[in-house]
Amino acid sequence: MRNNLKRLTVIIPTISRPMFVRRQIAYWSALDAQVRILDGATTPIDLSDLHPIPKHVQYIHRPIRFNERLASAGSLIETEFACLLPDDEFFMPTGINTCIDHLDKNPNLIGAVGKVLQFFVDQGEFKAFQDYQYWKNFSPVDSEN
Secondary structure: OOOOHHHEEEEEEEOOOHHHHHHHHHHHHOOOOEEEEEEOOOOOOOOHHHOOOOOOEEEEEOOOOHHHHHHHHHHHOOOOEEEEOOOOOOOOHHHHHHHHHHHHHOOOOOOOOOOOEEEEEEOOEEEEEEOOOOOOOOOOOOOOO
16 A cells, blocks of 8 residues: 555645644644644644754634634645545555555546444443444445556
């Protein structure tokens, strides 16, 4: 499997959630995807303690409405593929690579989705389960297919 992350821009909209922004910056700094974090908060997050933030990860403060930030995101994409990621979720590199490989092999497709795993601690017990099973008319891309 190729490293397709260089072919991807990840758009992460957020608003006033510095802990999630910091966590996303830390996660994506070690990976090759282009990342654009679009913060709509009134006041920008002070990230001076995180410098240097790699050039491929950009925090962009735009105190405008959500739909305006999404509309502006298109001009920030310079890669072949793009995805929208909630600020409190993560995409695994293996899943991204599998999806992009699947799109390469099936040029008639315009999108791909992998499996979603939710995990949490409940009363001291670690729990995990596959999420978004209610989605209709799609089949998750499976690395075994």
